[in-house]
Amino acid sequence: MPSRRPQAIIDLNALSHNYQRVKQLAPNSKVLAVLKANAYGHGMLAVAQALKHADALGVARIDEALALRAGGITKPIVLLEGFFHADELQQVVASNLQLVIHHREQAEALLAAALDAPVRVWLKIDSGMHRLGIYPHEFNELYQRLSQSANVQGPLRLMSHFASSDELAKPATANQLALFNQITDGSAGERSLANSAAVLSWPQSHGDWVRPGIMLYGVSPMADSVGVEHGLKPVMTLSSSVIAVRDVQAGDAVGYGGSWIAAHPTRLAVVAMGYGDGYPRGAGNNADVLINGKRFPIVGRVSMDMITVDIGNEATAVGDNVILWGKDLPVEQLARCVDTIPYELLCNITSRVQFSYTDIAE
Numbered sequence: 001m002p003s004r005r006p007q008a009i010i011d012l013n014a015l016s017h018n019y020q021r022v023k024q025l026a027p028n029s030k031v032l033a034v035l036k037a038n039a040y041g042h043g044m045l046a047v048a049q050a051l052k053h054a055d056a057l058g059v060a061r062i063d064e065a066l067a068l069r070a071g072g073i074t075k076p077i078v079l080l081e082g083f084f085h086a087d088e089l090q091q092v093v094a095s096n097l098q099l100v101i102h103h104r105e106q107a108e109a110l111l112a113a114a115l116d117a118p119v120r121v122w123l124k125i126d127s128g129m130h131r132l133g134i135y136p137h138e139f140n141e142l143y144q145r146l147s148q149s150a151n152v153q154g155p156l157r158l159m160s161h162f163a164s165s166d167e168l169a170k171p172a173t174a175n176q177l178a179l180f181n182q183i184t185d186g187s188a189g190e191r192s193l194a195n196s197a198a199v200l201s202w203p204q205s206h207g208d209w210v211r212p213g214i215m216l217y218g219v220s221p222m223a224d225s226v227g228v229e230h231g232l233k234p235v236m237t238l239s240s241s242v243i244a245v246r247d248v249q250a251g252d253a254v255g256y257g258g259s260w261i262a263a264h265p266t267r268l269a270v271v272a273m274g275y276g277d278g279y280p281r282g283a284g285n286n287a288d289v290l291i292n293g294k295r296f297p298i299v300g301r302v303s304m305d306m307i308t309v310d311i312g313n314e315a316t317a318v319g320d321n322v323i324l325w326g327k328d329l330p331v332e333q334l335a336r337c338v339d340t341i342p343y344e345l346l347c348n349i350t351s352r353v354q355f356s357y358t359d360i361a362e
Contacts, residue, residue, distance in 0.1 A: 006240040006277045006353045009326075010042050012050045013358060014233035018216050019051060021231050025199050026206040032078060032192065034213035035068075036060040041346035042217055042236055045071040046357050051216075058211060062088055062097070069095050078122060081132075082106050089113045100124050100159070102132040107142050111149050118153040121146060122192070125183055127176040129163035139183050157209070158184050159192040165205075166197035166222050173198070177205050197221040200230055219331060219342045226330040236346065237326030238279075238353070242291065242318055243306070244270040254308055255300025260285055268299070269309045271322045276304040278349040279324060282338035283307070290323035291316055 022031055033054040039047035048057055048068055056076035059065050062084075065077045078098045083089060086109040092099060098120040101107050110121070123143060126133030134142055146152050160180045164172040180193060190208035196215035198205045200222070214220075218227045218234035227234060248254065248262045269291060275281045284301040289309055299310045309322075325331040325345070335342040 006238065006273050006324075008042075008349055008353050008355045009237040009239065010046065010355060010357045011233070011235050011237070012046070014218055014235045015042075015047065015050050015216060017233050018218050018235070019053065019212075022199055022210065022212045022215065024231075025203070026194070026210045029194075029206045029208060029210045030055040030190075032056045032058045032209050032211045033216060034058040034080070034211055036064060036080065036213075037347045040214060040217050040343065041349045043355055043357070044068065045073070046355075047216075048073045048075070055209075056098070058213075062091065065097050066091070066095060076120075083109075086113060089115060089119075092119055093117050098122065101134070101142075101146070103134060104138060104142065107134070107146060110151055111145060113151055115151050118149075118151050120153045120157070122157040122159050123189075125158065125160045125180060127160040127180040127183070128172060129161050129176070131161070131163075133160060136179065136183050143187055156187075156189045157192065158187065158189045159209075162193060162195060162198055162202075162205070165195060165202055168201055173202055173205070177202070195221070214343060217346065219346070226332045228330070234325075234327055234330065236331070238324040238331075238349070239326070240271050240273040240277075240322050240324065242269045242316060242320045242322060243272050245311075245316055245318060246270065255284070256303065257301060259301050260299040267311050267313065267316070269296070269311045269316050269320070269322075271307045271309055272305065273307055273322070273324055274303045274305040276350065277352050278345075279307070280334070280338045280340065280345060280348075282340075283334065287334050287337040288329070290326075290329050291320055293328070295329075 031054050033051050035044050035057050036059050038044045058078045058080050060081050080100050082100045093115050100122045102124040124133045162173050164170045192209035194205045194210040196212050199210050199212050218232045220227045246268045250262055250264050252262045254260045273279050281302045283298055287298050288295045296309045296311050298307050300308045323329050325334055331342045331345055
């Protein structure tokens with residue numbers, strides 16, 4: 001009998017395809033592949049092993065980087081949030097990690113540290129997102145001091161982060177790019193600004209390094225499109241199976257709170273998937289699934305372990321495969337149904353879901 005445990009099938013061939021798509025769009029740029037948040041829910045170590053052609057890997061925090069090193073990853077790793085405490089710097093050196101410096105306190109701690117070897121530093125400038133980054137008026141001073149420090153392996157790399165590169169009608173991205181170029185004009189060092197949306201839509205921002213994240217996983221960073229429209233392939237297929245088929249009569253209320261009432265006699269498929277697996281509770285009465293390649297609506301509330309699907313008169317049996325998202329049911333569409341973003345859905349998959357990986361074709 002088929003496993004009733006939900007499955008996340010990770011297609012590493014699709015991952016490789018999406019990486020090559022990045023290279024097509026930004027052929028003159030190096031690639032810092034972003035693997036934070038467990039590679040957007042796809043499994044950080046497996047993704048790192050598969051991205052063998054990436055020039056460097058980006059994670060948010062040191063524990064993510066150390067997990068990659070423990071897993072045998074030797075490729076350059078960049079800490080996108082830098083370090084939080086000065087006592088982490090020795091571990092940064094020992095593990096050969098690279099640092100993003102994004103505020104003065106980090107810079108001062110690095111300059112004052114007694115290190116066994118210098119570290120590679122990416123100096124982040126706040127060009128308009130106002131989240132992380134040194135202030136523009138601090139750039140010249142900190143750039144000079146870091147460049148001259150024995151703790152820094154030069155030259156510095158210079159970076160910023162776009163706030164609205166997925167919104168093409170807004171002037172914010174062009175303004176940020178212009179400010180970044182003005183601030184860094186005449187300063188040595190490779191540049192990096194482009195996230196996934198900028199890789200797709202702002203070629204003038206590609207610079208020396210691009211930093212793709214969500215697009216590597218086959219998902220569109222743009223709110224009004226899906227990945228396939230940009231030449232991407234979805235990497236994750238989230239699936240489960242039918243565990244029961246039930247007849248309901250007109251007027252029968254289904255699930256907690258009776259939020260859906262059958263308008264006529266029909267059949268329901270009960271699927272082993274719920275919010276305990278990371279599937280969004282808001283999908284009840286709002287979203288579809290695929291059973292044997294056909295779309296059917298979720299009816300009633302999403303439970304911790306189960307959802308109910310109105311299959312009408314369709315021939316469906318216990319054990320039939322159910323797709324929650326994947327190639328023919330884009331995660332972007334589900335995100336719009338539940339008023340969130342696909343990033344959140346991918347990152348919310350829990351440990352109850354079993355992961356499996358395809359091999360990259362040589």
